[in-house]
Amino acid sequence: MIEVKHLTKIYNGGVKAVDDISFTIEPGKIYGFLGPNGAGKSTTMNIITGYLAATSGTVTINGFDIYRDAKKAKACIGYLPEQPPLYQELTPREYLEICAGLKHVPKAKRAAQIKDAVKRTGLEKMQDRLIRSLSKGYKQRVGLAQALIGDPDIIILDEPTVGLDPIQIIEIRDLIKSLKKKHTVILSSHILSEIEEICDSIIIIDKGRLKANNSTENIGNARDREVLLMTVRGKQAAARSVILGAAGDKVKIGFRESAEPGCIDIKLEHEAGLDLREELSYAFAMARIPVLAMSKSNVSLEDVFIEYTTGGKSDEPTADAGAGPGGPAEDKPGEAPEENAAAPGADAGREEDDQ
């Protein structure tokens, strides 16, 4: 269990990377640490693991203060930093042996633990090559194996799937899910679908401040608006008048050139629980505007994330996010559906309707 209380970190240059963050990590769950670049994710992780000292605030790991009881606290944590801390001139086997020594794994257990970590990360064939000559994906695995050595209660992974190929990503995700049985896992990622898939709980931070801390389910439900995506053949003005005729002012409309020539993509945002699909399809049919695709988009974590990090939405860590939704940022009508650079890989839900 990790308790973070009023954590603040101000770097030498006066940059406030983390600003009064408090949260508690319960055992046996997978936590997703979410935030745009420079939000303070890595800084927070570096403080929790004892690599950096906080300017103020405390971190306790299983009851041990990371600063005062550093050795005991650090013994509870396995950490894979953003850049795996590898010694290029060693082989994975030698490297893991050294890690086992650093983590005070008893000599009798070392061989078995190393073998286990190698097996779980799929490094069997690579363990006697120099780390220098391994590909990025395998280096990442060696770093992950290092975090598993010592069988720590808590495993902290800073962007564990960066640089891996799709098959490796699935393997690593399955590995992380399997860790849940025995460990508490915290992982950070930019890939929202990944967080949504593996994490039980999500912590969103932005500009060093905690924006949300709740279960994945609750954060997904935190929306009060739903999105309808359509692709129609025709002109923007005609489509707009059809929609206004059918739905009036209940929707916010966004247009974008479709990938298909002569077509437009439409994004309609409306209140949750409102289903306009039938009315719209009839209305478009009456106006002889062919609807090529229409789908009700489950508001993905991506939208919630954007809402939290750009729209100023914020809830207290203890508040039930599902019960008290704040309004999302007002979109200007007629604006193209936003393509947010902060959320790569997560727009699949939107793009698949553009056939």
Place this chain on the structure above:
Amino acid sequence: MSSIYKKEMKILFSGMMGFIFIALMLVVVGIFMRVYNLGGAYSLSNFEYSLNGGIWAYLVVVPVLTMRAMAEETRSRTDQLLFTSPVSMAEIVLGKYLAMLTVVGVPCLLFCLYPMLYSAYGEVNFATAYAGILAYFLLGAMLISIGLFVSTLTDSQIIAAVITFAVVLMGLLMSSIISLVESSSFASLAVFTAIAALLMLLVKIMTKSWPAALIAAGVLEAAVLVIFFVDSTILETALTSMLGAVAVFQMLEGILYDGLVDLTVYFYFISVTVLFLFLSVQSLEKRRWS
């Protein structure tokens, strides 16, 4: 600590690096042995004379050996592994230090055989020979601790190597510099003023506070000025004795050449070593807070 030591040894000796350092020290001393001990013009049985030539090996070995100690870890971010493992900062520093000390220790151990070999062919004063080897080793130990400290200050191996090289070189040249320095109170005043200015810059860089820097420099400069105007004779020898205090190779030479086993020199080497190991730990601690 032992796992850090093992790791460093593995990295030093998995390639050629460690072996090259050992070979270099043996070769440099070996060349002087050929000249002083093995035939040639001298044919002396005093191994310490050869060892005095061997001090040049430190000029290359120490900067190159110590430059990667912390700088490389910082650059490749492997320090994250060390600092998040359940080991203390002091253990990290000591583990690294002892590994580098081993590299210098191996040739010194081999040197211990030489006087015994010589004794088969002539008379050897074992006391001065071994006292000399010990002093030589301790000087190396001290220089390595300085190099390690410099390496904690930067993430660039080149910068670490250049600074350490400059430090060792200054140590080597100090005896010549002292003989060039004018023994006048005015020269001392000028040099101490320059030192006060340097101190000011240093404090400014370290604390980022001008008042602290100005106070530090001001106190030193005021003290020097007061001494200069009250009794300027004190300053006449101040400069040379200050430089003499850092002329470490000259101290070693006293033991190796003159056979005067001065215990204060041993004590000096050990204390400076401890000081710089302590500073290295502090420097690493400080990084976590910046």
